[in-house]
Amino acid sequence: MEDGRYIIGVDLGGTSINVGAVPFEGGTVLGMRSLPTEPHHGAKFVVDRMVGLIQDVIRDARREGDLAADFALGIGLGSPGPLDRASGTVIETPNLGWRNFPLRDLIANAVGLEAELDNDANAATLGEWWQGAGRGVRSLVGVTLGTGIGGGLILDGEVYHGVSDAAAEIGHMTIDSTGRKCNCGNYGCLEAYASGPAIAARAREGLEAGAPSLLPEMVAGDLEQITAATVSEAIVAGDVYAADVMRETAKFLGTGVANLINLLNPEMIVISGGVTRAGDHLFEPLRSEVRKRAFREAAESCRIVANELGDMAGVIGAAATFRIVRYGPL
Amino acid sequence: MEDGRYIIGVDLGGTSINVGAVPFEGGTVLGMRSLPTEPHHGAKFVVDRMVGLIQDVIRDARREGDLAADFALGIGLGSPGPLDRASGTVIETPNLGWRNFPLRDLIANAVGLEAELDNDANAATLGEWWQGAGRGVRSLVGVTLGTGIGGGLILDGEVYHGVSDAAAEIGHMTIDSTGRKCNCGNYGCLEAYASGPAIAARAREGLEAGAPSLLPEMVAGDLEQITAATVSEAIVAGDVYAADVMRETAKFLGTGVANLINLLNPEMIVISGGVTRAGDHLFEPLRSEVRKRAFREAAESCRIVANELGDMAGVIGAAATFRIVRYGPL
Known part of the structure; x- marks a missing residue:
């Protein structure tokens, strides 16, 4: 100062x-x-x-x-x-x-x-x-995973707002046109797979189908209490099922991120939100899905990182x- | 001059x-x-x-x-x-x-x-x-439907190239992560549904399943000869099945276009390629799918038009x- x-x-x-x-x-x-x-x-x-x-x-x-x-x-x-x-x-x-x-x-x-x-x-x-993860980068996409999925675009050194300030609605990108129902009324939005509530919902579905896991114990048997944070905690405690849920989340997210990379060829994707606490359980399968789905030139020139500033x-x-x-x- | x-x-x-x-x-x-x-x-x-x-x-x-x-x-x-x-x-x-x-x-x-x-x-x-359909517009996305699906981005009055000149690979946007196999090796790319060869392939699949149509006659029974242009010609001749194939194409394309609108909030989407000859058979269901999948503010501020310059x-x-x-x- x-x-x-x-x-x-x-x-x-x-x-x-x-x-x-x-x-x-x-x-x-x-x-x-x-x-x-x-x-x-x-x-x-x-x-x-x-x-x-x-x-x-x-x-x-x-x-x-x-x-x-x-x-x-x-x-x-x-x-x-x-x-x-x-x-x-x-x-x-x-x-x-x-x-x-x-x-x-x-x-x-x-x-x-x-x-x-x-x-x-x-x-x-x-x-x-x-001031954070993207210092010095020319173009980046911010993806925030929370109750919803939000986004922001820095393109060629400026915030890109779109013609009516409505750009970067990343959460409602369709990745599976006949897939899960989203709160917005449509089917297959990224948010319906990788938002906090969507991660919790997918975790519950598997538990209800009988998957062995520490999760039910962590919420004293009340599966409705499971959140994305619970899933992250279970991973830290070594729960294999929770890690599977996160790997699946990363694949969905990777599909969305690959779309962003193919479309915008940014230098960086910055992922924010509590789910980044899963660390490599999130980022490794995410990067792997991106390598599968994005063009080589574009994927190689893009770093996918966690936010720094919280x-x-x-x-x-x-x-x-x-x-x-x-x-x-x- | x-x-x-x-x-x-x-x-x-x-x-x-x-x-x-x-x-x-x-x-x-x-x-x-x-x-x-x-x-x-x-x-x-x-x-x-x-x-x-x-x-x-x-x-x-x-x-x-x-x-x-x-x-x-x-x-x-x-x-x-x-x-x-x-x-x-x-x-x-x-x-x-x-x-x-x-x-x-x-x-x-x-x-x-x-x-x-x-x-x-x-x-x-x-x-x-x-010089064409987008004169005076501040931000637009060009989508060219041909053997592949290509694209271009004009954002805030300039061509957006991305960090390694690889932006706007619209054809390889995933719209259905477990869907049709694309030539690029992935599954569910827009190109696997709405490129010329993909339109022809989807038309053939229905015919092989017995759908009544003028199409087989138009290619003297050799279904391999069907192209997207044949489908457009059949529509002009009043073929109901061909119009169905185009409506389905428009829905897939509409999913991709809605993604572009949610992400970039452009003033205009310009669609190019032979398939635009289908006119309202393409554009009406396309706009309808976009209204379903894109945010209202962003959809209302975006015109979806055919190219003018060929x-x-x-x-x-x-x-x-x-x-x-x-x-x-x-």
Whole structure:
């Protein structure tokens, strides 16, 4: 933080709100704060909570980093989408229950700083590109495995948004047109195989068919309690069945990643989400499936790696969004 | 052709070589010439034939358009790939039997004009964007259905090549991971369902199972003679079975196109190739499948249209490649 200028990065999720002060040139994030989102209290509650966190962060960052108050350049917001960047409006977020919600201007007016808005998956990808696994790479695809599967695209050194800010819906890529039913209503979306709930559902199916495993014991016999995290824990405990479930997950994910590589020929794919804790149980079969399905030239020029920044990626990337809109490409 | 400056566009295919003089600012292509490629005569034969065509076109264009000889700015080459644009080398083309072939410099030296190289599918997409169906659009995806399925990407006003010039391999997008075997060795590639040979193969399968149709009569009982063009002709003649085959093709293609839309949120998808002659028999079920599988925001902002320039797209786009490399974005 050479000159003390910084941008507030806000990562708004369905579960929690993370806020930090991100130095203009990157580096250590100051004053990090986090609170649960609690969207059931309504939109005003969430906005007030965001504003409070931002004010706390500005105060703390000044204390921690010896920052001048007027060096807060503005606020970058990462929010679930779809959204419209030009107007700063969240068009719809099922998780938060918002529709056509002018989030950017509400925050900017309440805090008294200018703000910019992008979607959370783009922000996380941008964060990993600027300060994390993707530093120095020209084109990369971020894939976040969670309750859903999100994505972000950095192409030729810039975030690619598409014509209506709706690009990078990686989770709803069809990999098996007559396959598993997805929450979106279609069949065979990547998300129906490799999201957290899909991993848990596939694990349960095998257990119900009688596969031997530590998993039932880990959830005291209540298979509904199994999550993707339970599967990862079981792998660490040496469970062969759980490792099989992860290998199968990796094959589905590898099919989707191969599609991304054949289409976009990126230098890197960054995989984020709790499932990366499975380590080589995920990445080895994933890379192997990609080698089978992607063109050699494209596969050989693409590294497939885990994210480095964890939850910080969203905060750092949200700040980067503001910087890019106001000050040009990183 | 206001100032008489032009670029020679060369579209090299496995079947034919098309060459024309493309005005710097676009507009009517002059001196168009075409000859079969005849790659079995070897690389030298093909290069000599290309050089001869280029020289003929320069002479004819001057005559037709009253062009000054020194207004030929250079040569744009579209070739099957993969290739390396920086070195102007064709890395491999199974159709022509070339490997690591320095096409750009061989042509440039023989003609005495500078040259640039890009792959044929990128060139065709660029042509449609500059002068055809995609005029004025910011981001589009070109999909060419032929013996294989090729593609090109124009993203935010520029051709997107990827990190090793290997982007836009649309034909090998997996849409059905356990589906039909593709020539590439994998299963369930779009090309295994919607390329010309795949359409013909699916038509034959139904006929062998006893479907009533005009098709067998049209090929005098020799089902091996059925091509995608025969299927299109049968549709025009009112054949219900052929229309079913095309509807099924459109559904597969629609799955692939929906993936492109969910991932890239383009303003337009331009479909090229003989199969577009099926008109609404292709486009209606294609659009319907896309509406089912793509996100609403992204689907609503994307027009799905047929190409406008036919074979000229490759020539015009090849010339545009030269213009962009030497003079900046269009």
